[in-house]
Amino acid sequence: MKTLIKNGTVVSDTDCKKSDVLIEDGIISAVSSSIEAPDAKILDAKDKLLLPGAIDAHTHMDLDVGFTRACDDFYNGTVAAACGGTTTIIDHMAFGPKGVYPWHQVKEYHSLADGNAVTDYSFHGVLQEKADDRTFAEMREIAEKEGITSFKLYLTYDMMLHDKDVFAVLNEAKRSNILITVHCENDGIVNYLRDRCGVENNLTAAFHPKSRPAGAEAEAVNRMLYMAECADEAPLYIVHLSSEAGLKEVLAARKRGQKHFGVETCPQYLVLNDNLYDDPKEGLKAIMSPPLRKDADRFALWEALKNDFLDTVATDHCPFTFEDQKQRGKDDFRLCPNGAPGVEERLPLLFSEGYCKKRISLPQCVKYLSSNPARIFGLYPKKGVISPGSDADIVIMDPDKKRTIRSASLHGNADYSCYEGMEIKGEIDTVLLRGEAIVKNNTFLGKKGMGRYLKRGISSLCL
Numbered sequence: 001m002k003t004l005i006k007n008g009t010v011v012s013d014t015d016c017k018k019s020d021v022l023i024e025d026g027i028i029s030a031v032s033s034s035i036e037a038p039d040a041k042i043l044d045a046k047d048k049l050l051l052p053g054a055i056d057a058h059t060h061m062d063l064d065v066g067f068t069r070a071c072d073d074f075y076n077g078t079v080a081a082a083c084g085g086t087t088t089i090i091d092h093m094a095f096g097p098k099g100v101y102p103w104h105q106v107k108e109y110h111s112l113a114d115g116n117a118v119t120d121y122s123f124h125g126v127l128q129e130k131a132d133d134r135t136f137a138e139m140r141e142i143a144e145k146e147g148i149t150s151f152k153l154y155l156t157y158d159m160m161l162h163d164k165d166v167f168a169v170l171n172e173a174k175r176s177n178i179l180i181t182v183h184c185e186n187d188g189i190v191n192y193l194r195d196r197c198g199v200e201n202n203l204t205a206a207f208h209p210k211s212r213p214a215g216a217e218a219e220a221v222n223r224m225l226y227m228a229e230c231a232d233e234a235p236l237y238i239v240h241l242s243s244e245a246g247l248k249e250v251l252a253a254r255k256r257g258q259k260h261f262g263v264e265t266c267p268q269y270l271v272l273n274d275n276l277y278d279d280p281k282e283g284l285k286a287i288m289s290p291p292l293r294k295d296a297d298r299f300a301l302w303e304a305l306k307n308d309f310l311d312t313v314a315t316d317h318c319p320f321t322f323e324d325q326k327q328r329g330k331d332d333f334r335l336c337p338n339g340a341p342g343v344e345e346r347l348p349l350l351f352s353e354g355y356c357k358k359r360i361s362l363p364q365c366v367k368y369l370s371s372n373p374a375r376i377f378g379l380y381p382k383k384g385v386i387s388p389g390s391d392a393d394i395v396i397m398d399p400d401k402k403r404t405i406r407s408a409s410l411h412g413n414a415d416y417s418c419y420e421g422m423e424i425k426g427e428i429d430t431v432l433l434r435g436e437a438i439v440k441n442n443t444f445l446g447k448k449g450m451g452r453y454l455k456r457g458i459s460s461l462c463l
């Protein structure tokens, strides 16, 4: 089957060019100024942009947090992703039961995602509690057999790794060409402050950001970067950077010449601020870790994106319903499930708040949403670029249309959006996954289970 997209402007991470795109059997076969293919189905993209399908390298579909689960499973969550122009997700696994080794969660996650996901998908492995020879043997085996070439560890939460184990993991990762992704917050600071909130009866949402200050992030970012450096520059990826203080540590490492690391931020840290916590009821919607910060932090992160000092924009999509699940925290923010929806809003927000407001260029949008995540997570050039030989994952976008974000017209199971009522510019017209139109005019047209599991290669950060 052939499809020809005529008259569009193809955006890459370096430029924008008027081009036709020919697709054969799900793969892009030609990109050129004028293509004729009489037997192809024609899609007219006049005055429209063609972006490579976005890759969200940080989602938590169906996340089990012990007392409840994230309200999007791999079906609903990827329908929402697709409607927001995301054609590939790399999901962060939940911790397994105490004492399990990495294979346990790999199997668990296949059972959750296989046959359900509608976008292509992969997983990051998860490291919990400890790291010993069996952990390392399983990491190597999982990387080889499953193409899971990145593993996540946490510097806070009950199943965190302590520094000696973190350092052992980094040394192993360096030897095995595995990328370590890390949640950076200083556990001692956070737990001390949370305990104080309890003692002093400071339990409304407004105390959530106070219990997880920017300094707790910055300290952990600094520590991780130095530990990676001491492990002969082990490849490292810092998830969800939220603060200017954390950013300063990143910039310091870049200045020292450290190269083998990447840094992610998320739309919520670019677009929202901690005023959302002032209302004790509404504030529960934005209980996430790290928390929302000040405007100065947002502006610093935008500036860093503009100057190519960060690498990706992902979501940390981890939705819970406001009416039900989030209410667990109404008398004590510490009991509120951590996380918020966002997988569907990411591309439209970066386009509107980033490109349309001239904070970043259009190629930079593509770089942060698609090309860089593809490179860093071993999917390039199969994903992340509109080029002959690549999968035909394409977002056809009308750059001039305006709309207002309403949770009622989004596709996830959460009953709210943190961006409710925001006016944005740019509207997704059509989303193609391997040549097939899975979204048209905000309607999902695909089929449950059509997403393919992706075995990933080595991260560009290992090279």
Ligand SMILES: [Zn+2]
Pocket: 058, 060, 092, 316
């Ligand atoms: Zn996360």
